[in-house]
Amino acid sequence: MKNIVVFGAGGHAKAVIDAIEREGRYRIFGLLDSYKAAGSEIYGYRVLGNEHYIADHRENIHGGIVAIGDNWTRASIVARIAYLYPGFPFVTAVHPGAWIARGAELGQGTVVMAGAIVNSDTVIGEHCVLYPKASVDHDSRIGNYVTLAPGATTGGNVTVGEYSVLSLGANVIHSVSVGAHTVIGAGATVLSDIGGYAVAYGTPAVIVRSRTAGERYL
Ligand SMILES: CC(C)(COP(=O)(O)OP(=O)(O)OC[C@H]1O[C@@H](n2cnc3c(N)ncnc32)[C@H](O)[C@@H]1OP(=O)(O)O)[C@@H](O)C(=O)NCCC(=O)NCCS
Numbered sequence: 577m578k579n580i581v582v583f584g585a586g587g588h589a590k591a592v593i594d595a596i597e598r599e600g601r602y603r604i605f606g607l608l609d610s611y612k613a614a615g616s617e618i619y620g621y622r623v624l625g626n627e628h629y630i631a632d633h634r635e636n637i638h639g640g641i642v643a644i645g646d647n648w649t650r651a652s653i654v655a656r657i658a659y660l661y662p663g664f665p666f667v668t669a670v671h672p673g674a675w676i677a678r679g680a681e682l683g684q685g686t687v688v689m690a691g692a693i694v695n696s697d698t699v700i701g702e703h704c705v706l707y708p709k710a711s712v713d714h715d716s717r718i719g720n721y722v723t724l725a726p727g728a729t730t731g732g733n734v735t736v737g738e739y740s741v742l743s744l745g746a747n748v749i750h751s752v753s754v755g756a757h758t759v760i761g762a763g764a765t766v767l768s769d770i771g772g773y774a775v776a777y778g779t780p781a782v783i784v785r786s787r788t789a790g791e792r793y794l
Pocket of ligand 1 (some may be wrong): 707723724725726742743744759760761762763764775776777778784785793794
């Protein structure tokens with residue numbers, strides 16, 4: 577089994593570790609985190625250091641996955657690793673309790689947690705997170721660095737632009753498009769297209785304000 581490292585050692589990393597362990601495709605070599613002290617542990621896996629640790633141990637490390645919940649922060653860490661180690665392989669983690677239908681595709685670095693569904697011919701971008709019970713129906717297109725929070729659901733033929741968030745229990749009906757860098761609030765029902773760089777919520781969802789790339793939403 578190939579060794580991987582998990583970047584991040586917080587609460588989100590615990591869920592990613594659980595998915596990796598249960599999937600059983602990779603062995604977790606250790607955790608890398610700039611803010612946690614080397615030697616601290618999660619579920620018996622040690623924090624080995626920060627991303628520079630890889631430089632001296634490249635032969636032992638096949639690839640890794642960034643386990644940071646915030647879309648923008650996750651992207652900045654991916655960019656840093658790709659800069660330091662060109663071609664570094666990012667792996668996916670798919671909990672065996674998730675369902676990936678025929679024809680569906682997952683980009684590198686994407687995490688799919690227990691109970692999530694990616695339905696037929698849907699394409700999920702790179703470094704996305706589908707939390708428990710998130711569901712994307714058939715023929716949808718989800719951009720890179722997107723989060724679907726627990727229970728967020730889309731109908732078929734939905735498009736979500738990069739860095740956007742469908743918050744807890746949000747619903748997006750079929751054939752609707754959500755732009756990039758947009759946050760759809762918890763419990764929203766999106767009935768028509770919502771543009772980029774917006775915060776929208778309610779039933780039906782309406783844009784309540786604009787937002788900038790990287791603005792915090794958690
Ligand atoms: C949309 C969201 C990001 C906050 O947006 P915001 O503009 O900063 O909202 P605020 O917290 O300032 O609240 C402003 C008003 O909107 C209301 N509001 C906020 N989110 C709402 C939502 N999802 N649905 C309905 N009303 C909402 C607040 O109650 C508040 O109302 P008030 O002015 O009458 O007191 C946040 O409310 C949300 O839905 N977060 C989801 C978090 C989540 O799912 N996390 C899990 C990720 S894995």
